[in-house]
Amino acid sequence: MLFRSFRRRRLRRGDFPAAWDAILRAEMPLYARLPEPDRRELQGWIRVFLAEKYVEGCRGMVVDDRVRVLIAAQACVLLLRRAHDVFPGMRTVLVYPGTFMGRARTTGPGGVVTLSEDPRLGESWFTPIAGGPVVLSWPEVVAGAADAHDGRNVVLHEFAHQLDAESGEMEGMPWLGNLDRARQWRTLLAREQRRLGAQAWARQPTVLNTYGAQSPAEFFAVAVEAYFERSAALRAHHPELYDTLRAYFEIDPAAEWERGGTAAAGHGAA
Ligand SMILES: [Zn+2]
Known part of the structure; x- marks a missing residue:
């Protein structure tokens, strides 16, 4: 060690x-x-x-x-x-x-x-x-x-x-070190996953890849992709999800890396 x-x-x-x-x-x-x-x-x-x-x-x-x-x-x-x-x-x-x-x-x-x-x-x-x-x-x-x-x-x-697996299973949640935080994370991600599923069903444009509606684990993985690659759009359309990921990653890509980055929405299924 x-x-x-x-x-x-x-x-x-x-x-x-x-x-x-x-x-x-x-x-x-x-x-x-x-x-x-x-x-x-x-x-x-x-x-x-x-x-x-x-x-x-x-x-x-x-x-x-x-x-x-x-x-x-x-x-x-x-x-x-x-x-x-x-x-x-x-x-x-x-x-x-x-x-x-x-x-x-x-x-x-x-x-x-x-x-x-x-x-x-x-x-x-x-x-x-x-x-x-x-x-x-x-x-x-x-x-x-x-x-x-x-x-x-x-x-x-x-x-x-x-990262998800570091909590002991792949269930859409990395190791957070605190039960309250884990409970909040689970509630928020479940709500966001349902919202993504409804948007996909209605064929609405989404910031997140609709593949994430499949399961909590896939939701976390596509949320991470969006967090780093479409951070301004994610912050605008999913502010609570954005803040939760920012608290975990301790980085704010929309504010720190995205000067002049694109904020366009609209992404189809994988
Ligand atoms: Zn996956």
Whole structure:
């Protein structure tokens, strides 16, 4: 434990490779736009992330620095400024060269178990003791970094699920450290999830991706995407949700990162 915090401190203080900086300036507009102290902090966490996590290519995907750095940088945006343990449940990121097949297991009436497969862009696994990997489609990683204002970012989405899992289960709530706060969070998110479901049903334009109406866990993940990518619109249309996320992330993207950012609403289903 002590050794790990010593090693993390050393990694965070070390130089950030110029080649990594060039990759991020070219491919992740948010990185170039960050205030200097945030960018320096992000660089430190990228170095820690890449020292502690393993990024593995699947189905012929070649993993080079571009792949590793672009994933780590987007994931580590979720760690800035607050106390955290660098996604403690996740040790491996699996990267596919495109969509991959995900397996779902559902139990229907009479206990009939159905196994199904469908194409996925990203997945986040969690088991209470062993944690689990994040699985990503590489073109989505690139697209997520390139457009910081469309409210869609597969890396933010899947790593938001990992934050969610830090509370012990994936149920739409990260570790909040306080029961009252957890109760308020649950009530607010349930209300917002119902509202999103009603808006999707009525085919109204939404700031949040309507995929979030599926479950509390998906609601939290799409709310995190919107918080960082459509922050001004989220603050305008969902102020209570925005404030709740701000209290957790200890960052105010709409006020601090969004000078001149877009506030347009209207986003369809995933
Ligand atoms: Zn999800």
